[in-house]
Amino acid sequence: MATAETSGRTIEEAIAAALQELDARRDEVQIEVVATGKAGLFGIGGEPARVRVTLADDEGEDEDEDQGEDEDDVDEGAEAPGDEDGEWEAEPAVPSPGGPEDPGEPVSILRHLLALMRIDAEVKAREPETPGDGVGHVTTVLDVDGEDLGLLIGRRGETLSSLQYVVNLILARRGPDGPVAGVDVAGYKRRREESLNGLARRMADRVRASGRTITLEPMPPSERRIVHLALAEDADVETASVGEGDFRKVALSPRRT
Numbered sequence: 001m002a003t004a005e006t007s008g009r010t011i012e013e014a015i016a017a018a019l020q021e022l023d024a025r026r027d028e029v030q031i032e033v034v035a036t037g038k039a040g041l042f043g044i045g046g047e048p049a050r051v052r053v054t055l056a057d058d059e060g061e062d063e064d065e066d067q068g069e070d071e072d073d074v075d076e077g078a079e080a081p082g083d084e085d086g087e088w089e090a091e092p093a094v095p096s097p098g099g100p101e102d103p104g105e106p107v108s109i110l111r112h113l114l115a116l117m118r119i120d121a122e123v124k125a126r127e128p129e130t131p132g133d134g135v136g137h138v139t140t141v142l143d144v145d146g147e148d149l150g151l152l153i154g155r156r157g158e159t160l161s162s163l164q165y166v167v168n169l170i171l172a173r174r175g176p177d178g179p180v181a182g183v184d185v186a187g188y189k190r191r192r193e194e195s196l197n198g199l200a201r202r203m204a205d206r207v208r209a210s211g212r213t214i215t216l217e218p219m220p221p222s223e224r225r226i227v228h229l230a231l232a233e234d235a236d237v238e239t240a241s242v243g244e245g246d247f248r249k250v251a252l253s254p255r256r257t
Helices: 011-022 058-066 106-116 155-172 188-210 221-230
Strands: 003-008 029-035 049-055 122-126 140-145 181-185 237-242 249-254
Touching: 003 011, 011 029, 011 049, 106 122, 106 140, 106 155, 106 181, 155 181, 155 188, 181 188, 188 221, 188 237, 188 249, 221 237, 221 249
Parallel strands: 140 181
Antiparallel strands: 003 049, 029 049, 122 140, 237 249
């Protein structure tokens, strides 16, 4: 009895690959769903669907015929999740934010998203303390701690920014007076803030020494704000954002008297 075990982005895609491999029609095989698959989030935590397809023997075909036409389109082993006799077992449910047992606060929302991505990490909330935290812009900071969390940060913090955006998109559905959350992973934002403060001071020293304008690399608004605030009280150097869109930069110039 010929058998093929194949995978795909969906169960149907995996079945189609198996049928092609066996050179068989759907009504000539028995189908067992090995894994339902997961799409993942931000490309993280996804899993392919897997099926085991067996070419039915003559006896099995006779039995199918005896069952009548109404049974022709039913795949063996593809019962609904939770069926006692089925091969398809539902994965443990992740509590949805806003449910009766979940108040839908920022910590719960972020924990839910991390669970969907199958990332094991601890989430704690605290008040914003520095410009890098978003003082004056966010009401709470969600610190994510764990091992191997670089994937959540991404290149230059781009994935982290996307994660924070999704959290606040969900929070916004609770109304305009709801909380606004900042998200930090493994202290990345705090380290980046310290680095930007040091950069601002060094470049300010160069501007004072040369009397010329220095333009920094393009930065997102939150990082440009850190530089502006770091030099806001500097008596000799002033800052301004220049450029457009993703290419906006901070320019440091001698302060005009």
